[in-house]
Amino acid sequence: MTGKITLEKKVLSENDRLAAEIRQVLNRNGVAALNLVSSPGSGKTSLLEKTIGALAGELRIGLIAGDVQTDNDAVRLVKAGARMVRPIVTGGACHLDARMVSRVLPELDLENMDLLFVENVGNLVCPSSYDLGEDMKVVVISTTEGDDKPLKYPAMFRRSSVMVINKIDLLGTSDFDMENVKANARSINAGLTIFDVSCRTGEGLESWFAWLRAFVAEKKQGMHGA
Ligand SMILES: Nc1nc2c(ncn2[C@@H]2O[C@H](COP(=O)(O)OP(=O)(O)OP(=O)(O)O)[C@@H](O)[C@H]2O)c(=O)[nH]1
Numbered sequence: 636m637t638g639k640i641t642l643e644k645k646v647l648s649e650n651d652r653l654a655a656e657i658r659q660v661l662n663r664n665g666v667a668a669l670n671l672v673s674s675p676g677s678g679k680t681s682l683l684e685k686t687i688g689a690l691a692g693e694l695r696i697g698l699i700a701g702d703v704q705t706d707n708d709a710v711r712l713v714k715a716g717a718r719m720v721r722p723i724v725t726g727g728a729c730h731l732d733a734r735m736v737s738r739v740l741p742e743l744d745l746e747n748m749d750l751l752f753v754e755n756v757g758n759l760v761c762p763s764s765y766d767l768g769e770d771m772k773v774v775v776i777s778t779t780e781g782d783d784k785p786l787k788y789p790a791m792f793r794r795s796s797v798m799v800i801n802k803i804d805l806l807g808t809s810d811f812d813m814e815n816v817k818a819n820a821r822s823i824n825a826g827l828t829i830f831d832v833s834c835r836t837g838e839g840l841e842s843w844f845a846w847l848r849a850f851v852a853e854k855k856q857g858m859h860g861a
Pocket residue numbers: 673674675676677678679680681682708756757758801802803804805832833834835836
């Protein structure tokens with residue numbers, strides 16, 4: 636048992652070292668980076684498709700699409716109009732790690748990028764432990780998952796800075812309660828920035844886009860101030 640814990644600690648500290656290197660490279664290039672995490676099917680790729688559709692004309696967006704077995708999401712993102720996309724197929728691993736990201740990073744034109752999204756593997760547990768060098772984790776939760784999920788998977792909500800509640804078009808079809816999910820999430824992490832959206836109807840997405848614009852602008856300012 637102690638051996639297992641020691642090995643886990645070693646893996647995580649090596650991951651943190653690599654993540655710090657990635658963060659340095661991204662900061663040097665003024666690239667704002669978000670790590671999208673959620674359970675499978677909450678709508679990470681759908682949110683990215685909508686975001687590319689709305690913002691690709693004004694922001695230079697890069698994407699890393701992680702998946703256990705296929706490159707389906709990367710294909711969807713290219714179809715949505717993304718020009719800088721790299722898939723990572725983990726071959727079974729339940730999360731991305733910094734080593735996987737650092738392998739594909741040189742294939743992306745960071746000098747000509749404003750915003751990098753990393754779509755993590757759909758899983759509310761493992762990805763929470765792995766820093767990928769991002770500025771923030773964004774957790775996507777959908778209204779079909781149950782409003783108790785922040786309490787059941789607290790690490791993910793504690794380590795995220797933003798929570799996007801997706802599929803609000805389906806509200807009323809289950810007992811999912813918006814006030815409950817927000818109270819549960821804020822009991823874990825009082826500082827969460829929260830968006831209510833539907834990638835199907837587009838409701839709420841303008842606020843998300845406005846936040847992204849401001850986030851990118853802040854990152855650029857920080858770079859010039861540095
Ligand atoms: N009704 C409704 N369906 C949605 C919404 N957003 C996404 N979906 C559907 O939910 C399903 C899963 O969406 P994805 O975007 O593939 O979810 P994901 O989080 O990327 O999934 P993984 O990458 O497999 O973890 C798809 O069938 C989407 O069309 C929404 O706002 N409302």
